[in-house]
Amino acid sequence: MPGRDRRTAEGGTAVVEFVLVSALVMGLLLAVLQLAVYVHVRNVIAASAQEGARYGANADVDSTAGGERTRLLVTNALSADTADGLSCTAAEETGAAGAILVVVRCTGAVPSLFAPLGDLLRIDATGRALKEGR
Numbered sequence: 001m002p003g004r005d006r007r008t009a010e011g012g013t014a015v016v017e018f019v020l021v022s023a024l025v026m027g028l029l030l031a032v033l034q035l036a037v038y039v040h041v042r043n044v045i046a047a048s049a050q051e052g053a054r055y056g057a058n059a060d061v062d063s064t065a066g067g068e069r070t071r072l073l074v075t076n077a078l079s080a081d082t083a084d085g086l087s088c089t090a091a092e093e094t095g096a097a098g099a100i101l102v103v104v105r106c107t108g109a110v111p112s113l114f115a116p117l118g119d120l121l122r123i124d125a126t127g128r129a130l131k132e133g134r
Helices: 002-009 013-056 065-077 080-084 115-120
Strands: 086-094 100-109 122-130
Touching (some): 013 122, 065 080, 065 100, 080 086
Antiparallel strands (some): 100 122
16 A cells, blocks of 8 residues: 555645744734734824924914824824834924924834834824914
8 A cells, every 4th residue: 555655654744834834824914913003103193293283383382382292192092102102392494485384203113013123113203384373
């Protein structure tokens, strides 16, 4: 029975192939999840920077309050840990035709599903708004 000997010799290959393929599929799944987290956090921070710039552009509000407003919005939308990892600053800049713009800039790291990535997933978001009453 030569056929039977061949089957027993290859009996463990299915298990090994399953382990190798499942490890590859899990790695791809985790990479897609990390990408989804990165895009979500980037969009929330960009929207918060825009809202912070609009808040700082109000006539009765100091322009520098936009940075703290942005951190508050990120804390409410994501988490306090994510907001603590951000540096948000607001300042006035002169735009075209002498218009005063409130610019909020946020930089920081995105939370990583993989601990070794750490600060590799950086984010920079900017929000601008025209200052009222000028």
